[in-house]
Amino acid sequence: MDIKSHTDQALITLYLSGEDRAFEELLGRHQQKIYTSIYLFTKDHSQAEDIFQEVFIKIIDTLRKGKYNHEGKFLQWAMRISYNMCVDSFRRNKRRPIVGQTETFDIFDVLQSPERNAEDEMIRSQTHDKVRHLVDSLPPEQREVVILRHYADMSFKEIAKLTRVSINTALGRMRYALINMRKMVDEKQIALR
Known part of the structure; x- marks a missing residue:
């Protein structure tokens, strides 16, 4: 049986019938997408791993109890669980998420780019550092939308549902984030290339 060709929903059904390879x-x-979104919120490798494991324990428990009913939208459901666990973690630790650089994991390391030379790589790295710093400087609601949109690759509809705001609010936060980032670039005369 070729498990790779099955839909998420079919894999869940197979898993519930005892096929562990399906899970x-x-x-x-x-x-990768779930871990990356958790990491970008926590900015801590070990905390992201802990939350990631908690997310999949919760997913397994929910599936086994027969409480999963998200009509083939597994990823959105899993992202909501991971988002809620990040929020719970921040409440417990009383700290805010900040996107930043780290030595152990960088989302840009997993992005593929055809043949880069050393100069291009250095410019790319410096540009990404500058953008991360700009994102770090945004208000929390705007930073959250930027992370979910550009790093977790979620649609505005998914972001709105996940953060429990309207689509217009999510779009507005993105718009203001971009305006604020442009202002910072102009005020600080940051060269992004």
């Missing part, structure tokens, strides 16, 4: 495939499909 491994489901995890493999979505772990």
